[in-house]
Amino acid sequence: MEQLTQEGNAHDDPAPIPDHHRLQLMSLSRCSRPREPAGERLHTVSPAPRVWQAIVRRPTAVHWPLRMVSSLVLPVFVLAGLTMPAGAATGRCRVPALIAHRGYPPSGSENTLTSLRRAVAAGAHRLEIDIRFSRDHYPVLMHDATVDRTTDGSGQVAALTLARLRALRGADRLPPPTLDEVLKLLRGHVTQVLIDLKVVPDSDDRRRLAAAYARHRAYRWAPLMSFRPEALQRMVLPPRSRGLLARSAPDPSRVRRYAFVAVRDDQLTRSRVRAYHAAGVPVYAWTPNTYSAWRRLARDGVDGIVTDKSVVYRKWAGTVCAP
Numbered sequence: 001m002e003q004l005t006q007e008g009n010a011h012d013d014p015a016p017i018p019d020h021h022r023l024q025l026m027s028l029s030r031c032s033r034p035r036e037p038a039g040e041r042l043h044t045v046s047p048a049p050r051v052w053q054a055i056v057r058r059p060t061a062v063h064w065p066l067r068m069v070s071s072l073v074l075p076v077f078v079l080a081g082l083t084m085p086a087g088a089a090t091g092r093c094r095v096p097a098l099i100a101h102r103g104y105p106p107s108g109s110e111n112t113l114t115s116l117r118r119a120v121a122a123g124a125h126r127l128e129i130d131i132r133f134s135r136d137h138y139p140v141l142m143h144d145a146t147v148d149r150t151t152d153g154s155g156q157v158a159a160l161t162l163a164r165l166r167a168l169r170g171a172d173r174l175p176p177p178t179l180d181e182v183l184k185l186l187r188g189h190v191t192q193v194l195i196d197l198k199v200v201p202d203s204d205d206r207r208r209l210a211a212a213y214a215r216h217r218a219y220r221w222a223p224l225m226s227f228r229p230e231a232l233q234r235m236v237l238p239p240r241s242r243g244l245l246a247r248s249a250p251d252p253s254r255v256r257r258y259a260f261v262a263v264r265d266d267q268l269t270r271s272r273v274r275a276y277h278a279a280g281v282p283v284y285a286w287t288p289n290t291y292s293a294w295r296r297l298a299r300d301g302v303d304g305i306v307t308d309k310s311v312v313y314r315k316w317a318g319t320v321c322a323p
Contacts, residue, residue, distance in 0.1 A: 026183040032245070083244060094319040097304040098313050099194060100124035101287050102143065103262075105308045107172075110150065111141040113185060114172035122310040125191040128286075130198055131179055137204040139179035139212060145198075151176065158199070183216035194262075194284075196245065197226040201234055209235075223259060238245075243284075252279045262286055262306065265293055270300040277301065291316060 002175040036114055042175060063279030103115030112130055119127055129145040136156060148154045151168040166175045172254060179195070186193055213219055226232050232242045241259040244250065248267045252275040255261040261276055262284040276283045285297050297305060307313050 027131050062259060062304065067136075071239045076275060078195040081158045084282075094298070095294075095317045095320050096285070097126055099126040099128050099192075099284065099304050099306040100310045101128050101306045102130065103127060104310055106311075110175060111143060111176070112170050113181065114174065114175050116182065116185065118190065119310055120186075123314045124310045126194070126304065127186070127190060127192075128196065128306050129182065130193040130196040132157045132198050133208075133218045134165055135159055136161050137202075137208050139209050140165055140176050140203070141179065141182060142176055143196075143198070147176070163218050180212045180215065183212060183218050183222065187216050187221075188216070191219075193222040195222055195224050195225050195298055197228075197231045197235075200228060200231045206235060225260075225262060245286075252276055252281075255279060255281045260284060265297060265305075267300065268297065268300060273280065273300045273302055 021145050045212045055150070058321065064243045098166065100119035102110035102121070104118035104124075105115065107118040109115045109117050111172040116129075118129060129141055131146070132142045133139055140157065140162070142150070142157050144150065145158075146154065146156055147160070147165070147168060151170050153160075153164075153168040157165070162178070167174055170176060182193075199205075213222070216270055218220075219240050223233060223243055224232060225243035225245050227245040227247070228242065232244075235242070243260040243262055244255055246261065246263045246267075249263050249272045252272075255276060258281060260282040263286070265285040265288040268285055270281070273283050283301075284304040285302045287308060288294060288297060288305060289307055289309050294307075294313065295303060300321070305313065
């Protein structure tokens with residue numbers, strides 16, 4: 001997915017990951033299925049106002065008639081799911097799901113095993129990665145068409161064999177991972193991995209990609225998406241879920257065939273989000289990194305936000321929905 005740089009007040013938490021978290025994430029072994037993080041569930045807050053609390057707690061002669069009334073009326077509000085009289089807190093709070101962009105870029109690397117581990121340690125249960133194919137048709141994690149920016153090597157990804165790619169080192173001093181390695185690492189430990197297919201695969205590419213999906217049963221939890229619809233049309237087997245990536249908001253009639261649509265955040269409006277929802281299609285926004293953008297997109301009703309700032313986003317989501 002393309003990077004969109006935005007200036008704002010959202011800064012990454014400089015505190016290092018605790019040692020016990022780092023040790024756990026280095027193996028990602030034998031842990032239970034993760035809880036849905038804040039921002040991926042609907043929070044409902046309906047505390048009683050202080051006057052009602054005082055009436056219930058103080059059974060004096062003065063208050064007993066009101067206490068009797070409260071004992072009859074209060075359950076009605078609870079059962080009906082209504083908010084209390086004036087002074088009660090807001091009823092519902094919902095923020096878009098967090099989707100960690102290329103893992104956790106603030107760690108110094110992207111689309112690497114280290115970056116993915118850091119994203120999970122930061123609390124992300126949904127991740128986004130990019131794949132291309134080596135000369136011998138192995139799917140590997142790489143955003144750019146060349147390895148120049150993210151490794152100590154040079155050249156086109158498609159011109160290098162897997163063995164040559166394995167000899168390279170990224171910012172984390174590790175070689176670019178294969179999709180097979182990533183699916184093995186994340187299976188059972190995340191809710192979803194969105195895979196950006198950067199090229200139109202040939203038959204041999206599709207064969208190796210299908211094999212990786214089959215080995216890790218990734219059809220349901222690792223949907224493919226692409227800016228190029230023809231890339232998705234070529235995929236006969238994996239996955240069952242396909243998403244459309246777009247730099248500008250496509251017409252709702254174009255997205256009905258997809259499981260979701262992911263649009264550059266500054267191209268989304270509330271009316272367009274509603275139109276996608278009316279077509280039965282969830283909406284993701286990429287790649288907003290500021291509080292103001294997150295607030296606007298939450299108000300507009302998007303379903304997920306793809307961001308570089310997983311730690312900051314989770315803290316923001318927690319304050320938005322704090323009781």
